[in-house]
Amino acid sequence: MKIAIPVDEKSLKSSVCSSFGRAPYFLFYNTVTKKDYFLDNRAVVSQGGAGIRASQVIADHGVKALLTPQCGENAGKVLSKAEVLVYKSIPGTAQQNIDEFEADRLILLNEFHSGFHSHEK
Amino acid sequence: MKNSGTKIAVLSGKGGTGKTLVSVNLASVAEKSIYIDCDVEEPNGHLFFKPKVVCEEDVIVKIPSVNESLCSGCRKCVEFCKYNALAFIKNKPFVFEEICHSCGGCALLCPEKAISEKEKSIGKVQKGISLNVTVNTGILNMGEASGIPIIKKLLNESISKEGLPIFIDCPPGSACIVMESIKDTDYCILVAEPTLFGVHNLNMVYELVRLFDKSYGVVLNKCLDGENPAEKFCKENNIPIIGRIMFDNKLGFLNSDAKIAVRESEKFKQLFSSLLETVMKEVQHETVVNS
Numbered sequence: 001m002k003i004a005i006p007v008d009e010k011s012l013k014s015s016v017c018s019s020f021g022r023a024p025y026f027l028f029y030n031t032v033t034k035k036d037y038f039l040d041n042r043a044v045v046s047q048g049g050a051g052i053r054a055s056q057v058i059a060d061h062g063v064k065a066l067l068t069p070q071c072g073e074n075a076g077k078v079l080s081k082a083e084v085l086v087y088k089s090i091p092g093t094a095q096q097n098i099d100e101f102e103a104d105r106l107i108l109l110n111e112f113h114s115g116f117h118s119h120e121k
Numbered sequence: 122m123k124n125s126g127t128k129i130a131v132l133s134g135k136g137g138t139g140k141t142l143v144s145v146n147l148a149s150v151a152e153k154s155i156y157i158d159c160d161v162e163e164p165n166g167h168l169f170f171k172p173k174v175v176c177e178e179d180v181i182v183k184i185p186s187v188n189e190s191l192c193s194g195c196r197k198c199v200e201f202c203k204y205n206a207l208a209f210i211k212n213k214p215f216v217f218e219e220i221c222h223s224c225g226g227c228a229l230l231c232p233e234k235a236i237s238e239k240e241k242s243i244g245k246v247q248k249g250i251s252l253n254v255t256v257n258t259g260i261l262n263m264g265e266a267s268g269i270p271i272i273k274k275l276l277n278e279s280i281s282k283e284g285l286p287i288f289i290d291c292p293p294g295s296a297c298i299v300m301e302s303i304k305d306t307d308y309c310i311l312v313a314e315p316t317l318f319g320v321h322n323l324n325m326v327y328e329l330v331r332l333f334d335k336s337y338g339v340v341l342n343k344c345l346d347g348e349n350p351a352e353k354f355c356k357e358n359n360i361p362i363i364g365r366i367m368f369d370n371k372l373g374f375l376n377s378d379a380k381i382a383v384r385e386s387e388k389f390k391q392l393f394s395s396l397l398e399t400v401m402k403e404v405q406h407e408t409v410v411n412s
């Protein structure tokens with residue numbers, strides 16, 4: 001099963017990024033093969049709708065679970081339509097979150113904020 | 122020569138600086154005028170005018186609608202949309218209507234002609250009367266991405282055949298919605314507060330009016346005795362100061378009571394009359410220079 005985490009750096013030791021849509025990188029990790037890879041988040045620079053764009057990438061990579069501290073409403077819609085489960089990450093490194101996830105200790109995120117709408121209108 | 126009246130926009134870098142105070146009172150002190158509230162996310166001019174609404178109209182935009190049976194799944198639409206209003210999930214595009222800016226691009230570009238456009242209301246424009254002022258208000262529905270279609274409609278429909286002056290209460294800030302509001306104006310009034318933060322806000326709109334090559338002047342609001350950073354900024358940059366409104370508890374009370382100061386007090390009537398006179402002189406001066 002493939003999982004994804006928004007991260008601040010391209011490393012398993014990186015902290016989890018506090019934003020999902022605007023995270024600089026995504027970490028993808030396969031819990032079966034234990035293989036990982038990173039991807040630049042092109043949505044960082046998009047004009048609004050970054051969460052949607054980021055969710056699209058997550059869905060396109062066949063991810064089944066996203067581990068993130070928070071997630072916007074629209075991103076949540078894309079993810080749920082694409083049947084990606086969203087778990088609340090814990091403070092700490094990406095690796096720690098992977099371990100928690102594999103030990104089944106993370107809970108599902110149940111709050112989806114309504115977006116910051118800070119983009120230029 | 123245009124036969125419509127002089128268009129005066131009132132701007133400020135953020136809300137709460139007195140933008141509505143200035144535009145509402147200037148419109149009221151004119152013999153007869155039109156007031157347009159372009160602050161469509163939070164229109165509050167009507168709270169002061171309490172106009173008798175004479176007509177109301179929905180503002181319609183076009184939103185894409187996907188015919189899934191025609192869609193080949195090429196994703197061109199999703200990649201094209203720079204607002205990310207389209208996502209491709211489970212082999213079909215999904216439209217986020219609140220985020221869509223109705224550019225029409227995706228429908229044009231779809232090779233399978235799978236996207237058509239449907240109509241959707243994003244808000245409304247209201248026209249009302251309050252004594253000597255015709256009040257036009259734009260109201261954007263909550264959560265909608267862009268109020269620009271509403272502003273366009275407001276400004277298009279508010280051209281005065283009688284040549285009445287038009288006062289435009291702009292949205293705060295300097296984003297594209299403000300640009301749309303000042304595009305066709307003859308003069309811009311920048312309202313500034315006497316603080317350092319006020320200078321920052323003033324600078325935002327100052328840069329905007331210069332970019333658009335508009336004639337402009339500053340009204341210093343909430344003035345106190347002593348140093349005024351906004352005034353200093355104006356002097357340093359050669360920005361004309363066309364008026365000063367002293368900090369006044371009475372004005373504050375009237376304002377928080379949603380009363381129009383010039384309709385309540387002779388003192389404020391005089392204050393805004395002379396401000397209006399100054400503005401009109403500036404505008405005339407500009408038309409003479411430019412003609």
Ligand code: SF4
Pocket residue numbers: 187191192193194195196197198199214230231232233234235236
């Ligand atoms: S461009 Fe047209 S055919 Fe291609 S994915 Fe979009 S709707 Fe489908």
Ligand code: SF4
Pocket residue numbers: 184185201202203204205206207216220221222223224225226227228
């Ligand atoms: S109309 Fe324009 S903004 Fe709306 S979804 Fe299509 S491409 Fe995006």
